[in-house]
Amino acid sequence: MVDFHTLNPEQYAAVEHGDGPLLLLAGAGSGKTRVITYRIAYLVLERDIHPGHILAMTFTNKAALEMRERVAGLIGRKRTAAMTIATFHSLCVQILKQHIDRLGYKRNFSIYAAADQVRLIKDLIDRHVNSGDRRIDADRILWIISDAKNRLIAPEDFVPFHGDEYQLAAATVYPAYQKALKAFNAVDFDDLIMLTTRLFRDHPEALEACRQCYRYLLVDEYQDTNAAQYQLLRQLAAHGNLCVVGDDDQSIYGWRGADLGNILDFEKDFPGTRTIRLEQNYRSTGNILAAANAVIRCNTRRKVKKLWTADGAGEPLEMIVCRDEEDEALQVVERLQVEHYRGRPWKHFAILYRTNIQSRAFEEQLRYLDVPYRLVGGQQFYDRKEVKDAVAYLKVLLNPSDEVNLLRILNYPKRGIGTTSADRLIQRSSDRDCSLWEVLRDPSGVDLSDQVRASLALFVRLIETWRYRLRDSLDLTASVAELFRELDLDGEINRSTDDRIKAERRREFLQDVINALASYQQREAEPTLAGFLEKVSLLDDEQQDDKDADEEDVVTLMSLHSSKGLEFPMVFLVGMEEEYLPHKNSLEAAADGGEATAPIEEERRLFYVGITRARRQLVLTRAEERKKYGKALKREPSRFLAEIPEELLQARSSSVPRQTSEAEQQQQAGHFFSGIQSLLGE
Ligand SMILES: Nc1ncnc2c1ncn2[C@@H]1O[C@H](COP(=O)(O)OP(=O)(O)OP(=O)(O)O)[C@@H](O)[C@H]1O
Ligand SMILES: [Mg+2]
Numbered sequence: 001m002v003d004f005h006t007l008n009p010e011q012y013a014a015v016e017h018g019d020g021p022l023l024l025l026a027g028a029g030s031g032k033t034r035v036i037t038y039r040i041a042y043l044v045l046e047r048d049i050h051p052g053h054i055l056a057m058t059f060t061n062k063a064a065l066e067m068r069e070r071v072a073g074l075i076g077r078k079r080t081a082a083m084t085i086a087t088f089h090s091l092c093v094q095i096l097k098q099h100i101d102r103l104g105y106k107r108n109f110s111i112y113a114a115a116d117q118v119r120l121i122k123d124l125i126d127r128h129v130n131s132g133d134r135r136i137d138a139d140r141i142l143w144i145i146s147d148a149k150n151r152l153i154a155p156e157d158f159v160p161f162h163g164d165e166y167q168l169a170a171a172t173v174y175p176a177y178q179k180a181l182k183a184f185n186a187v188d189f190d191d192l193i194m195l196t197t198r199l200f201r202d203h204p205e206a207l208e209a210c211r212q213c214y215r216y217l218l219v220d221e222y223q224d225t226n227a228a229q230y231q232l233l234r235q236l237a238a239h240g241n242l243c244v245v246g247d248d249d250q251s252i253y254g255w256r257g258a259d260l261g262n263i264l265d266f267e268k269d270f271p272g273t274r275t276i277r278l279e280q281n282y283r284s285t286g287n288i289l290a291a292a293n294a295v296i297r298c299n300t301r302r303k304v305k306k307l308w309t310a311d312g313a314g315e316p317l318e319m320i321v322c323r324d325e326e327d328e329a330l331q332v333v334e335r336l337q338v339e340h341y342r343g344r345p346w347k348h349f350a351i352l353y354r355t356n357i358q359s360r361a362f363e364e365q366l367r368y369l370d371v372p373y374r375l376v377g378g379q380q381f382y383d384r385k386e387v388k389d390a391v392a393y394l395k396v397l398l399n400p401s402d403e404v405n406l407l408r409i410l411n412y413p414k415r416g417i418g419t420t421s422a423d424r425l426i427q428r429s430s431d432r433d434c435s436l437w438e439v440l441r442d443p444s445g446v447d448l449s450d451q452v453r454a455s456l457a458l459f460v461r462l463i464e465t466w467r468y469r470l471r472d473s474l475d476l477t478a479s480v481a482e483l484f485r486e487l488d489l490d491g492e493i494n495r496s497t498d499d500r501i502k503a504e505r506r507r508e509f510l511q512d513v514i515n516a517l518a519s520y521q522q523r524e525a526e527p528t529l530a531g532f533l534e535k536v537s538l539l540d541d542e543q544q545d546d547k548d549a550d551e552e553d554v555v556t557l558m559s560l561h562s563s564k565g566l567e568f569p570m571v572f573l574v575g576m577e578e579e580y581l582p583h584k585n586s587l588e589a590a591a592d593g594g595e596a597t598a599p600i601e602e603e604r605r606l607f608y609v610g611i612t613r614a615r616r617q618l619v620l621t622r623a624e625e626r627k628k629y630g631k632a633l634k635r636e637p638s639r640f641l642a643e644i645p646e647e648l649l650q651a652r653s654s655s656v657p658r659q660t661s662e663a664e665q666q667q668q669a670g671h672f673f674s675g676i677q678s679l680l681g682e
Pocket of ligand 1: 008031032250
């Protein structure tokens with residue numbers, strides 16, 4: 001039996017709310033995610049809703065997994081297995097897999113992540129835009145296209161701002177890019193959502209089928225939905241059984257098109273909405289909460305919320321001013337070691353930073369002092385060259401129209417098909433308006449040497465044979481391992497470098513692809529190559545290891561953005577300096593005018609998210625200077641530090657081994673520290 005009495009009255013009201021739109025608007029740590037899991041249990045246990053009719057949406061794959069675990073804990077695995085608990089992207093993959101043929105794609109479509117997209121866009125820029133010395137940056141074009149898609153602006157509707165060179169280039173590249181994707185039977189991340197909304201708009205029968213299936217919608221982290229996701233929800237939830245939970249103060253994806261308006265206007269867009277607020281925080285101590293409240297109060301565009309805790313004040317927040325990045329890393333790692341030797345597990349600690357590059361010094365220090373840690377994000381496993389090469393084979397085997405990946409493997413491992421030959425083959429495919437794969441199968445009429453022609457024939461035979469073998473394979477892992485052996489990918493890696501150690505590491509990465517496939521195969525009831533690739537693609541900017549992170553006793557390192565929704569007993573917020581937090585880009589955007597304070601307010605929300613991840617202890621650090629291109633540059637303290645009431649802050653606890661530099665550091669800390677020192681009585 002699930003004990004619904006552990007919920008407070010407001011939480012319970014949300015859980016037992018009948019049909020119709022429900023908005024749960026509440027601050028950090030007030031139990032929003034908990035309400036979602038309990039509401040799911042309630043729907044199934046008390047209202048006899050079939051689990052198959054429930055759709056819960058989360059922001060990351062990790063959050064989806066965690067939610068599934070929590071729900072399973074309440075109502076059992078079997079019932080949980082029947083529901084859809086997914087991210088927007090993975091939900092859309094599921095929907096498109098059934099219906100994408102209505103949009104003129106085939107069901108074995110490829111999903112292009114950032115690396116594939118950039119490759120394609122670079123190529124299109126070269127073909128259509130660049131001339132002479134003109135060099136247009138592919139990442140920026142991609143960003144503009146992505147932004148348009150998030151706003152559901154189709155290529156034909158894209159209107160460039162006057163004069164801007166990048167806007168004009170995007171106006172040329174966007175339609176070409178979309179056409180190429182379709183020709184390759186590929187979709188990018190933003191397409192997943194945009195195409196699904198288009199499917200629903202143009203094919204009411206597909207929409208109706210989905211509405212029949214998903215009758216109860218629950219959305220976590222609703223404040224971060226963008227226009228496209230919002231449209232999708234409106235289409236799916238016409239029945240009104242939509243429960244969204246969010247916190248406008250934690251909206252941190254404005255740069256990806258998330259629209260705070262979605263939460264602020266929900267009541268208008270869904271008439272009859274019942275709004276419930278939660279005000280009790282169950283996560284943090286009084287001091288941490290007071291700091292969070294004080295900081296977020298400085299934002300103007302927000303719904304005012306009260307947030308209180310029944311918990312005591314707890315320990316004061318700590319502030320450590322460090323010399324430079326190395327010193328900062330040392331102070332943090334020593335600080336958490338002290339706590340660890342007092343008997344706390346490593347997994348109690350998280351180090352949070354604004355940008356991923358900040359992780360390097362901490363990683364080095366943790367490794368040096370033998371502290372186990374896990375880095376979330378950062379250098380992506382699936383972004384490594386050898387991994388991408390291997391995965392490209394699998395993608396082509398599934399979908400030979402996937403031109404980007406086909407070109408990637410055409411001469412990998414080297415088989416004598418150089419760029420000139422490749423260019424001629426591509427030219428032919430555009431002249432004849434057919435896919436590159438068709439040209440490879442029948443290259444007659446293309447100017448190629450006999451040798452190239454022979455090698456091409458072998459390549460085509462290899463792909464065709466293996467397509468067939470993988471389709472019928474009963475043991476995917478073994479088959480793929482054999483494929484890699486036949487291709488001699490190990491040998492190719494060895495030939496690519498003289499450095500034995502490097503080669504060995506690269507071979508290990510390759511082996512890890514097989515390992516990942518093996519664990520996928522083990523987990524899945526009906527493993528398929530398509531299923532595996534889908535998982536790989538959707539992991540994009542998240543953590544990829546399949547180990548359950550909570551099981552491992554390690555320190556977590558992650559960006560503030562990735563920390564959303566999580567909690568840790570002790571949190572280190574590092575790099576509390578201008579240009580990190582608020583980030584340089586936001587400072588520049590604010591200086592550019594427009595809504596001048598908006599970018600700064602988003603940075604402040606990010607700070608608020610960081611503070612509210614901490615349950616019992618919060619340590620803030622900043623460095624007096626940092627090296628840039630080998631030169632030490634002075635750093636200014638973050639403007640947000642001054643927003644925390646002084647009485648909540650304290651220098652680091654005296655139990656930490658004292659460094660000779662400490663007195664010096666405190667002196668350097670200047671005016672910000674002067675008030676605090678007297679408080680410390682040191
Ligand atoms: N009624 C309650 N009784 C005891 N503990 C609770 C209660 N409600 C929530 N909690 C606990 O408080 C913590 C925060 O809950 P939860 O993660 O659901 O908050 P949230 O509002 O989703 O936070 P965030 O805004 O950071 O996503 C969790 O550890 C949860 O188990
Ligand atoms: Mg939550």
